[in-house]
Amino acid sequence: MNEQRTIAYFSMEIGLEPAIPTYSGGLGVLAGDTIRSAADLKVPMVAVTLLHRMGYFYQRLGPEGEQKEEPIKWVVEDFLKEMLPKISVTIEGRSIHLRTWRYEVKGVSGFKVPVYFLDTDLPENSEWDRTLTHSLYGGDQHYRLCQEVILGIGGVKMLRALGYDRIERFHMNEGHSSLLTIELLDEEAKRAGRKSIGHEEVERVREKCVFTTHTPVPAGHDQFPLDLVKRVLEHPEVISEMKDVLCCGNLLNMTYLALSLSRYINGVAKKHGEVSRLMFASYVIDSITNGVHAATWVTKSFQQLYDRYIPGWRQDNFSFRYALNITKKEVWEAHQKAKNELIQYVNDKTHLGMEEDSFTIAFARRATTYKRGDLFFQDIERLRIISSKAGSLQVIYAGKAHPRDQDGKELIKRIFQLKNRLKQDIKIAYLENYDMELGKRITSGVDLWLNTPQPPMEASGTSGMKAALNGVPSLSVLDGWWIEGHIEGVTGWSIGEMNRKQEGSNDWLKDASSLYDKLERTILPLFYQDRDRFIEVMRNAIAINGSFFNTHRMMQEYVLKAYFH
Secondary structure (H helix, E strand, O other): OOOOOOOEEEEOOOOOOOOOOOOOOOHHHHHHHHHHHHHHHOEEEEEEEEOOOOOOEEEOOOOOOOEEEEEEOOOOOOOOOOOOOOEEEEEEEEEEEEEEEEEEOOOOOOOOOEEEEOOOOOOOOOOOHOOOOOOOOOHEHHHHHHOOOOOOOOHHHHHOOOOOOOOOOEEEHHHHHHHHHHHHHHHHHHHHHOOOOOOOHHHHHHHHHHEOOOOHHHHHEEEEEEHHHHOOOOOOHHHHHHHHEEEEEEEHHHHHHHOOOOOOOEEEEHHHHHHHHOOOOOOOOOOOOEEEEEHOOHHHHHHHHHHHHHHOOOOOHHHHHHHHHHHHHHHHHHHHHHHHHHHHHHHHHHHHOOOOOHHHHHHHEEOOOHOOOOHHHHOOOHHHHHHHOOOEEEEEEEEOOOOOOOOHHHHHHHHHHHHHHHHOEOOOOOOOOOHHHHHHHHHHHHEEEEOOOOOOOOOOOOOHHHHHOOOOOEEEEEEOOHHHHHEEEEOEEOOOOOOOOOOHHHHHHHHHHHHHHHHHHHHHHHHHHHHHHHHHHHHHHHHHHHOOOHHHHHHHHHHHHHHHH
């Protein structure tokens, strides 16, 4: 019935456009970029996610940085088309009915990748069941497990109902969708006429599955108590029979379920592959470094520049290496257009009176403790000296804390307190509601991208890649993608060194000191006194990092290593 699709891509969140708030951050934005590149490269893919009617949340910040979360209402029918088939999944012994909505991602040559949004908000469901697809990362463990049943088991059933019966690979983007393996095992057992799962069924399912793990942070790996699993799942005995998918006593760990039933497993940067191999020592784990979708994240002034100098860059991202041919004058002019737009936006929102010719740094990440958003403020007196002697600087912050991450919320408040202490010397803005639209504004409009995670917690990070495509170099701790993208003084600068011993709080002092040294002695003098050399670094960021850290290259690696190998 349906056009032939051989890859099914499952993700709890997908960022397709700012007006469809079905993503919270990096994982969802990466999923959207992956699908866009699949469409550009004509990869026969179909994607599955949940319809988050309440979105993630709209962030409001009070005068002291207190975060308030507001639901985002959006009109589904304005963006998506309802499809005909309805299916049901069994949760806690009752049937929950599902429908789906379709969105099409169109590639540069017109090739389309359909994205299906699963939806339980139907009159035939109970009031509570109708809410199961409403909130991204909302509710308690019970709610989350029910959501993961809908995504994994319901997703496979819906694809079959839509006529996708010859899918060769199921790609799980993080462990939230790993229950799809249970549905595939059930399909294989029925095909073989068996009532229980045998070794052959496990091997057949494993041959179909690909798993990408995204985080070394324990909270990123969903675990559910076995008694809850037995209550919620239709066939809990499948889990009980497969002892190797359990972890840590009476817990079902969704990451282990995906690891145990996948033919190909990868981390999202070379270093993250190493960290994952240590975390999950009995599995073979490769790495495919993340990227970003160039045509989505390049700002208008640079798009026009690339159209003149690098025609075909949207199809062939490797051609960004020819950015070295663009004159420095034109690179700077394109950058100034993006910067002026950003500064105007910040001043409209904050009335801070930021200046267009002042060196502008951005720190825009999810507000969580391991990203160390307050490292910049470790020595306020030193910052005052740097700004007065090396050259004026201003800073733009943005980022949401997860509604249940109290430490992340406290971090935002702390940044507010610290920025207020510095307000006579350095203008610092914290912008509300960091989303795709604001992300594009900031990554293209600042002079420097700052990144300060606690190694080795940064699996990859992609915002610095977006900055690089817009000629914005990074100053970053050597973790995640920056280990691969960093050439000191060529594509940007490092904070601290590689392969240091973890020394806890001492790392903060050393990293802050390194950050200040680089700003004071290298980056600000270059920006204010040797603009030509600074623009050279900008151009290298595009040519060296932009040409590699993109989802076109990433998708080609998935095709060669994971999908059709």
